[in-house]
Amino acid sequence: MTLPQLQSLQCSDCPIRHRAVCSRCETDELQMLDTIKYYRSFEAGQPIIWSGDQMNFVGSVVTGIATLTQTMEDGRTQMVGLLLPSDFVGRPGREGAAYDVVATTDVVMCCFRKKPFEDLMLETPHIAHRLLEMTLDELDAAREWMLVLGRKTAREKIASLLAILAQRDVSLSKNAASGEVTFDLKLTREAMADYLGLTLETVSRQMSALKKSGVIVLESKRRVKVPDMRLLIEEAGDDTDGGVVG
Amino acid sequence: MTLPQLQSLQCSDCPIRHRAVCSRCETDELQMLDTIKYYRSFEAGQPIIWSGDQMNFVGSVVTGIATLTQTMEDGRTQMVGLLLPSDFVGRPGREGAAYDVVATTDVVMCCFRKKPFEDLMLETPHIAHRLLEMTLDELDAAREWMLVLGRKTAREKIASLLAILAQRDVSLSKNAASGEVTFDLKLTREAMADYLGLTLETVSRQMSALKKSGVIVLESKRRVKVPDMRLLIEEAGDDTDGGVVG
DNA sequence: GCCTCGGGTTGATCTGTGTCAAAGCGAACA
DNA sequence: TGTTCGCTTTGACACAGATCAACCCGAGGC
Structure with a gap:
């Protein structure tokens, strides 16, 4: 198997390429994406999602930096991911958010409403494969970071x-x-x-x-x-x- | 979207259910799986794969425990994953192994040759979705572990x-x-x-x-x-x- | 029964980071 | 021009966990 090419696609008015969207997707799928797309801005320090919240969108960071963090009852916190421009946020097929997502700088996100995105994903195997590819990348990064946290x-x-x-x-x-x-x-x-x-x-x-x-x-x-x-x-x-x- | 049901399928002669194989797969796909399936045994302490090796199979642990570890040049090591029975090994779409996989106890694995498995995955969106689901689980587990390593x-x-x-x-x-x-x-x-x-x-x-x-x-x-x-x-x-x- | 050997325990000491506290610095604002 | 406020730096000290070292224990093997 060869997964769809990694090179991703620039949507019509984003300054970035969405790494979640693969280059083989057909034009009508892209138009479909355009119809369910909207932008959201967050100020530095502002929460994007709280852990446990219902997530009704997925999307990519366009500008700025956001962080994924976990918090213990007594207040100790550990950042578990760093979201830079073009990084994807959200878990297709999952209901609640697993972590706090916080805008560290001012952030602009290009969002897709979750349900239509998931429908599109069901019809479009390439998107699912691309998402798998990305999730494997994130998993590698997380494990790499486990070495950093545990032994360095x-x-x-x-x-x-x-x-x-x-x-x-x-x-x-x-x-x-x-x-x-x-x-x-x-x-x-x-x-x-x-x-x-x-x-x-x-x-x-x-x-x-x-x-x-x-x-x-x-x-x-x-x-x-x-x-x-x-x-x-x-x-x-x-x-x-x-x-x-x- | 609802991803295929989580409940997995017991293949004809494994004592375990392969968590990678979803319950909606059609019979002929399962027979296809059966044709590309074989078993491998490893003794306690024996390496299953070295980091960087070409991986020509994917599969599930049937019995025993295997570990994923990363090693630094100076010998410091960090385990980044623990594979218990029914856990899946391998990265569809990836060439080389990213970590050392070692049998900690005697291990039996049910393997699928990689290429046919990937072909099957391309034809069978449910398998890809199931794999995405599993990878998201692993990602959650890895991030959970980052909190353990970093702050506990x-x-x-x-x-x-x-x-x-x-x-x-x-x-x-x-x-x-x-x-x-x-x-x-x-x-x-x-x-x-x-x-x-x-x-x-x-x-x-x-x-x-x-x-x-x-x-x-x-x-x-x-x-x-x-x-x-x-x-x-x-x-x-x-x-x-x-x-x-x- | 005795020896060996791999894993496990326990002790003494050292050291890298955490903790607590004070002070520095630059940007925004009055 | 001075004040304030958030972020950063630096210092003194404490302590969790690493390191080094000795010993223990149980399972084989002879």
């Missing part, structure tokens, strides 16, 4: 996160020859800590440590220059090279 | 693992009224440590501590009695009640 040191954790963000950030500027990359860090120290299973103080200290040893340069608190990407990846102590975000 | 204490981690194993073990004996459960712990202390991101010494100490406070009774090193399941779940400190294994 604080310094390695920070380096792993920065490597992933550097590789997926759209606002980044690259210099292919030198391997230099600069990008905007759109997470607070606290959000980084939540993702890495650390405290914000430890994050801050390790950022300072990485700065001191020249692995990163902080042009401002939220703007990071990586003089040599290979060095950062080495600090991440990884056999893989950063992986995908889920 | 050693004691909570052990309790979480025991709770999951107790809920899924087939060899268990229950007493519904009192909430008492006894089951075989089929993992070494080291395997538990690998799953929990701990050392085996810490696992041993926390097992002793849980024993001392009466949460568990060790009938032998590998046979665990849980006098009160609610108490164990409380020790796991979870808002959810144990979750699923991936």
Whole structure:
């Protein structure tokens, strides 16, 4: 079997390509998608969905960053996924949301009403296959992150996160020859800590440590220059090279 | 959309139900499955697949326990999944294996050759939907585990693992009224440590501590009695009640 | 019965992160 | 121009869990 090509399709007025929609879908299916599509905006800090809520839509992040987090009764929280532009939100076939989804920056989402999307999916095997493909990607990313959470040191954790963000950030500027990359860090120290299973103080200290040893340069608190990407990846102590975000 | 019913199908000579095969599949598809099916046995400790290997089959665990693990260059390892009987192995549409799969006990697997299985999946949307359903379950389990790895204490981690194993073990004996459960712990202390991101010494100490406070009774090193399941779940400190294994 | 060997326990000590607390910094606003 | 407020940094100290090391226990094998 060859699953439909990974390359996805740009819908008529989104600035992004929806990774959930495959390139083999026929024109009338796309028109169908257009009819059930609408946009929603969220301000930074605003919840998109609470865990347990009824979800009546699925969709893609168009701009901004959202996070998936789990919370324990006593308030401890763990971020379990990071949603960057083009990432898909929602579980076709599932009723309630499993996690809190929160807009970390201002976010625009392109949503599809859930029922029609699912109907379309039933009629269109390619969409189901594409969704399976994406879910497998997310599963890989989650398992990759289990290694980070379970076995890496604080310094390695920070380096792993920065490597992933550097590789997926759209606002980044690259210099292919030198391997230099600069990008905007759109997470607070606290959000980084939540993702890495650390405290914000430890994050801050390790950022300072990485700065001191020249692995990163902080042009401002939220703007990071990586003089040599290979060095950062080495600090991440990884056999893989950063992986995908889920 | 309603995905095909979750109830899975018992194939003609397996003692288990393959959770990957949905109950709506037509008879000729099942016969097709039968023609591409074969069994493989593995001894305890034996590798089933190495990370990066070409995978030419998918299948279900029939008996025994297998583990998915990731390894760093310096030897640190993290288990990222636990495969119990009826669990599915393999990534339709993917070439290489992403993790080491190792038989922890003696294992029998019911395998399908990959190509024919994928062909069948292309023709049979129900199988694809069922697979998506399962992958979403695994993703939930992986994310649940991220919370365990990132934010729980050693004691909570052990309790979480025991709770999951107790809920899924087939060899268990229950007493519904009192909430008492006894089951075989089929993992070494080291395997538990690998799953929990701990050392085996810490696992041993926390097992002793849980024993001392009466949460568990060790009938032998590998046979665990849980006098009160609610108490164990409380020790796991979870808002959810144990979750699923991936 | 004795030996061996793999897994398991327990103890002493070390160390990476968490915790608590204070102070720095920059953006927005009066 | 100063005040405030949210985010960040830095320091001092505490502690959970890692590390190193010794010993225990039960199942085979001879």
